[in-house]
Amino acid sequence: xxxxxxxxxxxxxxxxxxxxxxxxxxxxxxxxxxxxxxxxxxxxxxxxxxxxxxxxxxxxxxxxxxxxxxxxxxxxxxxxxxxxxxxxxxxxxxxxxxxxxxxxxxxxxxxxxxxxxxxxxxxxxxxxxxxxxxx
Numbered sequence: 003x004x005x006x007x008x009x010x011x012x013x014x015x016x017x018x019x020x021x022x023x024x025x026x027x028x029x030x031x032x033x034x035x036x037x038x039x040x041x042x043x044x045x046x047x048x049x050x051x052x053x054x055x056x057x058x059x060x061x062x063x064x065x066x067x068x069x070x071x072x073x074x075x076x077x078x079x080x081x082x083x084x085x086x087x088x089x090x091x092x093x094x095x096x097x098x099x100x101x102x103x104x105x106x107x108x109x110x111x112x113x114x115x116x117x118x119x120x121x122x123x124x125x126x127x128x129x130x131x132x133x134x135x136x137x
Contacts, residue, residue, distance in 0.1 A: 008023075008024045008025070009021040009028060009032055010024070012123065014071060015068075016059075017062075018056060018057070018068055019058070020056050020072045020075050020076075021057065022053070022055075023052045023053050023107075026105070026106040026107030029053035029107040032055055033055070034098075034100065037098075038057065039096035041055050041057050041095040042064065042094060042095070043056075043092065043094065044056065044075075044091065045091050045111075048089075049080060051079055051080025053109075054079065056068065069092060070119055073117035073119045074090075075122070078122055078123045080121070082121055086120065087119065088118070088120075091111060091114050092116070093112065093115065097111055097112040
């Protein structure tokens with residue numbers, strides 16, 4: 003049996019969750035084994051960082067504010083953590099593929115949407131801040 007990915011887990015409002023991988027191998031398992039095709043996938047552009055997955059209730063579409071929070075979390079779990087505003091790629095998990103022979107964590111994406119966000123893991127007022135370990 004394959005080892006499950008180690009990931010930071012952020013519980014957002016309305017049943018949405020962001021998972022961010024810790025290592026290249028965790029990123030790979032998160033992207034290709036945990037993510038469902040309709041989930042949203044995020045990664046900071048142009049530098050190393052975690053793959054982040056936004057998962058929510060089946061059939062629901064996230065509001066733009068949720069997409070931006072997920073992008074900010076992805077930026078926080080990257081080498082751009084201390085930068086100002088950074089670009090973060092977003093696409094559906096079904097549009098992420100692994101190039102043949104590429105090392106763990108390396109992907110190719112289609113249908114990219116870019117969010118410009120400040121790296122943050124901060125929760126809105128009233129919610130607990132910081133990642134939770136997955137159960």
